[in-house]
Amino acid sequence: MENIKENLENIRARIDAAAKRVNRDAKEITLVAVSKTKPIEMIEEAVLAGQTEFGENRVQELKEKHDHFGDRATFRQIGTLQTNKVKYLIGRASIIESVDSEALISEISRLAKKAGITQDILIQVNIGREMQKSGVMPEQLDALLDLASKAEGVRVIGLMAIPPKCEDPEESRPYFQKMYRLFIDIGAKNMDNIYMKVLSMGMTRDFEVAIEEGSTAVRVGTAIFGKRDYMI
């Protein structure tokens, strides 16, 4: 059995230490507990230990968990998203982190307007240029941001990335550096409706390196809730 409270304390201490190494304030960094595939009871334990932000990658699961916890916890969509599933997320997902197409932006805009809300989103960047991976290619980012800046009901609040899988977290560093540069460059453009507040990068294996390179939100699952029973 995982001791979730202890795991959270341990991760928060590692976040503090990583921030300190590069003279950052750890308060700038959000710990997103990735609870995908994990039961309500385990999330409850995390909430009792003071954790409020969670990440899910299946729409149905996010819906159920959001509806269970109400305003005691927030859930972000971090997984690949199909256009026809957006309807379950509007009003439920605090942030949709995995937006990477015009079709998704249009659908989020349409449904958010209908619901009378503004949906916060991140644009996912395929920073490793991997064939099989979601995310917009870096050279297509400007065009997508341009479109998003005009989409009513949608507010871009940052970027998200998952670098290529590797053994050594140091191998992720150059990708995190590239993401940070994009984050700063886009922020400097001062585009309407585009805010570079959140840079979501870093997972169990490499979150400390991500923090050293400017991450403001780390998505940690395994180190909090233990191994997942099946790969999704």
Ligand SMILES: *Cc1c(COP(=O)(O)O)cnc(C)c1O
């Ligand atoms: C599953 C997942 C995570 C968490 O991964 P761990 O290695 O368990 O920390 C982070 N981000 C995304 C997008 C995920 O799908």
